[in-house]
Amino acid sequence: MALPSGLLGTLDPTSDRAVFRQIADHLRESIDKGRFREGDKLPSETELVEHYGVSRMTVRNALSILQGEGLAVSEHGRGVFVRPRPPVRRLASDRFARRHRDQGKSAFTVEAEAAGVHSEVDGLEVKEEKPSQDVSARLGSPRKVLARRRRYLIDGRPVEFATSYLPLDIARGTQIAEPNPGPGGIYARLEENGHRLDHFDEEIRARMPSPQEVRMLHLATGVPVIHLIRTAYDTEGRAVEVCDTVMAADAFVLAYQLPAT
The missing domain is CATH 3.40.1410.10 (Chorismate lyase-like)
Incomplete structure (x- = not known):
């Protein structure tokens, strides 16, 4: 299933920035702009693989960046979600x-x-x-x-x-x-x-x-x-x-x- 148009950006093949970091940048920007709100589920690995035309490992590396920054949290068997803000x-x-x-x-x-x-x-x-x-x-x-x-x-x-x-x-x-x-x-x-x-x-x-x-x-x-x-x-x-x-x-x-x- 294709992601909605404009939800995420496209890769820049001329950039010297690693592909997984570009994907992480797109996801982070979408979170910052409110396209993904607190508690929302981020696109699945399969959806990101299809959208960007990259390997599953590349997608996992991108998602791990967001988790390491505290922007997202992985829930076993459910997916990766935008972390709630401090209550x-x-x-x-x-x-x-x-x-x-x-x-x-x-x-x-x-x-x-x-x-x-x-x-x-x-x-x-x-x-x-x-x-x-x-x-x-x-x-x-x-x-x-x-x-x-x-x-x-x-x-x-x-x-x-x-x-x-x-x-x-x-x-x-x-x-x-x-x-x-x-x-x-x-x-x-x-x-x-x-x-x-x-x-x-x-x-x-x-x-x-x-x-x-x-x-x-x-x-x-x-x-x-x-x-x-x-x-x-x-x-x-x-x-x-x-x-x-x-x-x-x-x-x-x-x-x-x-x-x-």
């Missing part, structure tokens, strides 16, 4: 606002509600342990910490997992050490226990995922992660929590509002 917009200047905690909402819940998606948490683990050298240095060198590990899902899809580390003298024997810390999460409990939060420092970098991260977040080939480390400080200047977070980069937009003065 969650993470507004750094608002997500930890005290009014959200006062309403009994965690930061992730606020973001999910703004995006109109369903959020849930699984894989929860709470235990005392010896901190890494980096976490220990950030928290003022405690011998042991309370670690809270959890994975976040949006509409059933894993998009983030995080571990919070808190000094034992703050967390032990409080609701923070319980599987469910209650409305507003651990930050609400910290403030109830006398540690009024003053500010957060965040370090963000992008990298390719480890094999374990690929499994935990169900990442497709070529999708990087956002690695964020946040330190929460109370009004006395004490670091009261370090949160180590890994996010699927195709699930989030990080938005910032910066002062001009």
Whole structure:
């Protein structure tokens, strides 16, 4: 079955650009121009072979480029589809606002509600342990910490997992050490226990995922992660929590509002 006229371009035999890259360019352009929308199935290998008059391996190489760029995802037995755009917009200047905690909402819940998606948490683990050298240095060198590990899902899809580390003298024997810390999460409990939060420092970098991260977040080939480390400080200047977070980069937009003065 022939593809609709104008959907894809034609190969330039005079170009020194490899044929499979030309095909990838055509598909990418069609995605960018909205000819293929989020979730749409791209033309099959057979359709692309017939349209361009090339080998199946050439077509597969073209599709693999799009998958490596994070523009498309292959579903076994179904085909290759345009990857959905990030559903969650993470507004750094608002997500930890005290009014959200006062309403009994965690930061992730606020973001999910703004995006109109369903959020849930699984894989929860709470235990005392010896901190890494980096976490220990950030928290003022405690011998042991309370670690809270959890994975976040949006509409059933894993998009983030995080571990919070808190000094034992703050967390032990409080609701923070319980599987469910209650409305507003651990930050609400910290403030109830006398540690009024003053500010957060965040370090963000992008990298390719480890094999374990690929499994935990169900990442497709070529999708990087956002690695964020946040330190929460109370009004006395004490670091009261370090949160180590890994996010699927195709699930989030990080938005910032910066002062001009």
